[in-house]
Amino acid sequence: xxxxxxxxxxxxxxxxxxxxxxxTYSNSAFQYFMWYRQYSRKGPELLMYTYSSGNKxxxxxxxxxxxxxxYISLFIRDSQPSDxxxxxxxxxxxxxxxxxxxxxxxxxxxxxP
Amino acid sequence: xxxxxxxxxxxxRKEGQNVTLSCEQNLNHDAMxxxxxxxxxxxxxxxxxxxxxDFQKGDIAEGYxxxxxxxxxxxxxxxxxxxxxxxxxxxxxxxxxxxxGELFFGEGSRLTxx
Numbered sequence: 518x519x520x521x522x523x524x525x526x527x528x529x530x531x532x533x534x535x536x537x538x539x540x541t542y543s544n545s546a547f548q549y550f551m552w553y554r555q556y557s558r559k560g561p562e563l564l565m566y567t568y569s570s571g572n573k574x575x576x577x578x579x580x581x582x583x584x585x586x587x588y589i590s591l592f593i594r595d596s597q598p599s600d601x602x603x604x605x606x607x608x609x610x611x612x613x614x615x616x617x618x619x620x621x622x623x624x625x626x627x628x629x630p
Numbered sequence: 631x632x633x634x635x636x637x638x639x640x641x642x643r644k645e646g647q648n649v650t651l652s653c654e655q656n657l658n659h660d661a662m663x664x665x666x667x668x669x670x671x672x673x674x675x676x677x678x679x680x681x682x683x684d685f686q687k688g689d690i691a692e693g694y695x696x697x698x699x700x701x702x703x704x705x706x707x708x709x710x711x712x713x714x715x716x717x718x719x720x721x722x723x724x725x726x727x728x729x730x731g732e733l734f735f736g737e738g739s740r741l742t743x744x
Contacts, residue, residue, distance in 0.1 A: 551732075560636075560720050605672070618675070620672030622672050
């Protein structure tokens with residue numbers, strides 16, 4: 518079993534829909550949680566960075582962490598065709614250890630006009 | 631504009647050949663990383679370097695080598711010992727240890743072994 522599980526999709530939604538992307542994990546030591554967006558044939562870019570449990574909002578994006586369930590989510594409101602990309606979750610036990618990031622396999626999202 | 635430049639974007643290699651992928655950053659970041667991405671799999675760490683002249687193996691270092699002679703540069707050599715080198719390779723950097731989860735990525739290099 519992988520340490521971080523993510524449904525590969527593709528997830529297809531109409532423009533304007535609310536999108537929910539999720540990751541589950543098995544390592545209870547994870548405390549730092551990140552979401553990266555990766556467009557086709559490009560490098561990932563950081564979207565959200567959160568510590569421990571709770572919610573964090575940035576524009577149309579909300580990151581949610583539930584450590585008791587070992588479950589994290591990324592919500593996208595009013596989705597746009599430009600949101601079509603692969604979304605990667607990543608997590609680590611320590612904030613000062615980029616070398617210790619564990620990535621999910623990514624969920625491919627398609628937002629149709 | 632600051633960023634990470636990877637070259638070449640596409641590379642073809644015959645079996646038995648070594649190839650070197652270039653990674654240059656002008657972000658003045660201390661830490662640099664090499665990841666490998668295969669379809670449906672998460673990014674896997676090959677090597678990382680926190681400071682010049684020092685680097686550490688990641689989860690899948692076998693068949694790869696790196697050097698860090700300058701802060702700006704972190705080239706990756708894929709050697710003939712790497713059994714399955716066809717993949718998308720990503721170079722990344724982070725500003726310092728405290729924010730090491732915030733990685734800045736290059737656009738990647740796609741290596742295909744013929």
